[in-house]
Amino acid sequence: MRVSDAAIYDSNLSHVSRARSELLKRQEQAVTGKRVLKPSDDPTATALARREHSREARAQAHQRATDAGQSTNEASDAALDQVGSILRRIKELTIQASSDTVNASGRADIAREVEAMREQVRSLGNTEVGGHYVFGGFADGTAPFDAAGAYLGDARVRQVEVARGIYVDAGVTGASAFGMTGGTDIFATLDGLTTALDANDIATIHSSIDGLDAVYQQVSTSRAQLGANVNTLETARGVAQRVEDRAALDQTKLVGVESDRAYMDFSRAQFALQAAVQVAGQLPYPGLVARG
């Protein structure tokens, strides 16, 4: 084939040019750790990685939701635990007061104790975490139990989304834990007991024990429910954590490049450029023009 002078130079020029753009691409890959630098490098991988990224962000949000829910659950459970202890103490005193070992003035002393503990229970019912009253239901901005022991809160429990379309209760309402709707009203029960103690009414004091048992049962039921919520949220958090880790790994597999491989490709591209430039340096070959 006949080869003109221009052909020799042009051919070398295009080799050098190609080697340079390959070098730039490998350099970018090595520095960023990404095989896919632009959507056009691998459109399918880019789209899949984008979806994994969304999945990762969603899983992180789900974990935060479980944390928020747990915070309410734990505060509620701690409060109900204390309410339970108080109720047990009150029951002890009630049994004492309903026997002959205590006289009227003794019963009056017990009445004062029950009054004080009733206030403690009310204060526990108004447990607040970061401005959020855990037993208020949807109306969690203000204390749900007023001085008279009436429930000002809402009957609905707030839910958090812990997986797509999966909602779990965060906490319980004061209405169910303290028997404010359809159950045994804890404050009515304790107020009734105090009145009976002050009136030295042994019969009423004795029958209060059933009420105390009922109230205690309500608290236990609520605690069991909270326990179940806590477990559900913990499991959900674990699942979301795994989803997040998996999504992160998939993204790396789709668009990332291992650093060893990236560095080797870069070295090879460097060498190729050096070779092309070396050859360019040998031109111009003198030919007949240079002959004397």
Add this chain to the structure above:
Amino acid sequence: MSSLFGILGVGANGMTAHSYASGVASNNASNVNTVGYSRRLAQLEPIEGPPGFGLGARANGQRRVIDQFLERRVLGGRSSAGEADARSNALSILDATFSDAAGNLGDAMDALTTALGDLADYPSEAGARVTVLARAEQMAQAFNRAGDDLATARADVNARITSEVDRLNQGLQKIAALGQKISKAELSGQEASDLRDKRDQLVREVANIVPVKVIPEDNGQISLLLAGSLPLVSPDGSAHLLSTLTDATSGDVVIQQIVAGAPRDLSGLITSGSIGGLIAARDGGLTTARDSLDQLASDTASAYNTAHQAGFGLDGVGGRDLFTPSATVAGSAQNFSLSAAVAGNSDALAAAGDAAAMPGDNIGALALIAVAGQDVALGATATLGEGFASLVATSGSDVQSALVDQDQAQAVRDQLDSLREGISGVSSDEEMVALMRFQRGYQASLKVIQTADEMLGELMNLKR
């Protein structure tokens, strides 16, 4: 009998012929780096004399060494490469618009969903509300930016089409003018190789812009046809220029030619060359991306608005839109914005499920989060995130195939160019050998003259 004086004449002819041939070889050597130069060969032929006697050699002009069939293929290669280059450059904006750089639309959509999650977790937190509005605003800006980028790219492509038409017209005028000059020169017996080379080079440049076919005509003129049928340059040496018109509704540039006073739309005819590539990019990848983005913006606004209308703000008012509803799908991305009712008013954000709007009521917020999982995009077959991913994949594919076409077309063009170089390019070694040959030929003719002169001299001496 041959005359000695005749032999002197033969020698003289030889000298003239060989000195002309040396001139041609030297000219080739000087032009080794001239773009578009075709090497010339001196046409040496014997001079016919009376039967039995030659009168030496003469140079019957020079001819350019070119392969007409190859030249035609080279034009095709230039058109394809021009098309692929223009198309891939015009589409490359899509890579930047839909990259995963900071502030990209995909991340903004995810960030809004995350902020809504925090609002559902802590519905009475003022900070959570403010953050949702901030993320919604960022998503709106991401839509705006993407829409604006595509609109700017489109305007840029239209401007380029106009300037390529100008470049084409300048080329056509020069080609027509050269046709006149070549015709005049050759009719008066002069060499027009340089002018022909120049015209060939201009035709190659024109082929880069639009697909053309060259038909050699009489008197050194050519016919230059667009896409094999429409005259751009006629054999009478006149140029038929193209013009552009901007469509009032779409803002797109339309290419026409005025034929007998009436404009003729050429849009469908130009499918190769840089103009063909620009049109393909504009009406193909750029249009698809713009329309898909607008549809996604419209779907996003209406899906979030439907959920938001069912909820209630802190003020107990429901039925509000979160985003300004789009009047038409076209332009939805550039016009995407928070609704007037909600912008700057975080209390209006409908986190609650009923008009009581209690601080812990997050029913509305949960419904807003659920939008990300609903099939509201791509004709109600995919989620918004999937719709975006599909948009990224489609535009990435358009760019990728344009780049592949570009590589291929460049390789073909380079190969054709190098084949052409092989025929018409100058090899300095070859010209050096030619010079040596013609030098020897010249010396031989000189020797003939010298010998004839000596013989004549001896003849003269005979008389004494």
